[in-house]
Amino acid sequence: MMILAKLALGFCGTVAVTGAYAFHEGVMRVDEDHYNGRHVHVWVPAAIVPMALHVVPSRHFEHALEHASPWLPTLRELTKELKKYPEADFVEVQDGRQHVHIHTHQGKLLIDVTEPDETVHVACPLVMMEEIARELEAKAPAV
Amino acid sequence: MNVPALRFTEKIALTLAASLLAAALTIAPVAAAQASPASGSGQTVSASSHDRWLHVRVTNPSDKEETVRVNVPLELAEKVLPTINKDRLHAGKVRFDDVDCHGVDLKALVDAVRTSKDGEFVTVQSKESDVRVAKQNGYLFVHVFEKNRPKHSQVEVKVPMKVVDALFSAGKDELDIVAALHALSAQGDTELVSVKDEQNTVRVWIDSKNVTE
Numbered sequence: 001m002m003i004l005a006k007l008a009l010g011f012c013g014t015v016a017v018t019g020a021y022a023f024h025e026g027v028m029r030v031d032e033d034h035y036n037g038r039h040v041h042v043w044v045p046a047a048i049v050p051m052a053l054h055v056v057p058s059r060h061f062e063h064a065l066e067h068a069s070p071w072l073p074t075l076r077e078l079t080k081e082l083k084k085y086p087e088a089d090f091v092e093v094q095d096g097r098q099h100v101h102i103h104t105h106q107g108k109l110l111i112d113v114t115e116p117d118e119t120v121h122v123a124c125p126l127v128m129m130e131e132i133a134r135e136l137e138a139k140a141p142a143v
Numbered sequence: 144m145n146v147p148a149l150r151f152t153e154k155i156a157l158t159l160a161a162s163l164l165a166a167a168l169t170i171a172p173v174a175a176a177q178a179s180p181a182s183g184s185g186q187t188v189s190a191s192s193h194d195r196w197l198h199v200r201v202t203n204p205s206d207k208e209e210t211v212r213v214n215v216p217l218e219l220a221e222k223v224l225p226t227i228n229k230d231r232l233h234a235g236k237v238r239f240d241d242v243d244c245h246g247v248d249l250k251a252l253v254d255a256v257r258t259s260k261d262g263e264f265v266t267v268q269s270k271e272s273d274v275r276v277a278k279q280n281g282y283l284f285v286h287v288f289e290k291n292r293p294k295h296s297q298v299e300v301k302v303p304m305k306v307v308d309a310l311f312s313a314g315k316d317e318l319d320i321v322a323a324l325h326a327l328s329a330q331g332d333t334e335l336v337s338v339k340d341e342q343n344t345v346r347v348w349i350d351s352k353n354v355t356e
Contacts, residue, residue, distance in 0.1 A: 074226040081219040088353045092212040 026108065026125040034118045046128035053135045061139055069140035076133035082109060083126045194218055195328040196353055200346045214353060217328040224321050235321030236313050253311045256283065257304060283307055289340075296340035303330050 025046035032040040082104060091102040099114040109129065111122040195217045203209035225235040256264065256278060265276035271291040277284045285300040309326035313319035327349060336347035 070228065074223060077223050077226045078219075081216070081222050085216060085219070085353065088214065088216075089212070090214055092210070094208055094210045096208050 025127050026106075027123075028125060028128060029121070029123040031121040032118070033120075036117075046125040049128055050131035050135050053132060053139075058139050061136070062141075065136060065140045068136065072133055072137045072140055076130060076137060079109075079126050079130040079133060083107070083130070086126075194353075195330075195349050195351060197324075197327070197349050198347070200344075202344050203342060204344060205342070216353070217324050217349070221321055221324050221328070224324070232320075235319065237318045237320060239316055239318065250311050250315055253307055257308060278304065281305070294341035297338070299337045301333065301335060303327070303333070306330070 028042075028044045028046050028049060030040070030042040032038075086104055086107045089101070089103045091100065093100040097114075097116045099112070101110070101112040103110050104126070107127065108123045108125050111120070113120040197215045197217055197220070199211070199213040199215075201209075201211040221235075224232075228234070231238045259278065261277075261279050263275060263277040265274060267274040271289065273286070273288040273290070275284070275286040277286075281304050283300075283302045283304055285298070287298040289296040289298075303326070306323050306326045309322040310318050310320070312322050330349065332348070332350040334346065334348040336345065338345040
């Protein structure tokens with residue numbers, strides 16, 4: 001009985017610690033809603049994404065990195081600079097019923113696209129984006 | 144309560160306390176991160192009071208639902224532009240050749256404007272349009288008024304001479320965009336471009352606010 005109690009407590013503690021670590025950088029969210037009934041919702045703990053990139057073998061990125069590598073320093077510098085503006089509107093385009101809004105809120109880059117037949121909302125923690133850029137730069141072939 | 148029961152309770156309490164402590168230590172950065180918007184916004188306020196923002200606003204007076212608003216911190220643009228190396232843009236400089244300016248030596252032209260006294264350099268008045276290029280109080284003004292349209296259109300450009308100098312401070316066939324942005328960030332609140340025609344109104348200006356009105 002005592003062993004079971006200890007195990008349960010240890011398990012709960014581990015879950016609490018792991019959960020806290022996984023979510024300490026926030027959550028990356030991609031929500032896509034089509035009015036034909038198709039909905040895509042992806043919520044990923046931000047701390048996990050750079051970690052996943054670190055463990056995935058480089059050969060899986062080679063092709064993408066060839067095209068992306070010239071832009072990785074730009075992405076890194078952009079995210080580093082955007083962190084200085086945690087609450088700011090950068091782009092807003094309103095055209096009839098179409099609306100695009102790119103802004104930062106609570107340290108996340110938010111991209112909201114609203115069209116008559118679909119809405120897309122993307123929220124990326126800037127810390128995560130910077131780490132991804134650094135991780136990919138490390139994997140990228142020298143330009 | 145007997146001794147084994149007390150020891151068991153003690154162990155449970157200890158394990159629980161240890162788990163909570165570990166969780167709290169890990170959560171602390173989360174709390175800090177969550178709190179950072181408040182403190183961050185404080186930083187933003189202080190940062191934005193020093194930072195300069197370039198604003199672009201396009202509106203359609205006849206259709207209130209068509210609007211474009213772009214707000215760019217000049218410091219961000221200064222840092223990010225040099226990382227882009229694509230086509231003619233390299234290290235924050237744009238390369239152009241003689242074909243682009245039809246044989247006109249732009250650098251010599253700018254030097255001539257800089258060293259000349261304040262005054263009007265170009266004044267054209269015709270049935271179709273009025274054009275005026277002038278230098279006054281350290282600013283270069285370009286004013287174009289088109290009359291020959293269903294409705295009038297008006298373009299006004301006001302650029303600080305220091306920005307023009309910085310723009311042409313690189314090589315003979317290069318425009319130093321980063322230097323121009325840096326010079327622009329040292330300027331006070333200024334409206335740089337204003338275009339008004341029958342369809343759209345375009346405004347480009349700099350100030351210290353991170354939102355458009």
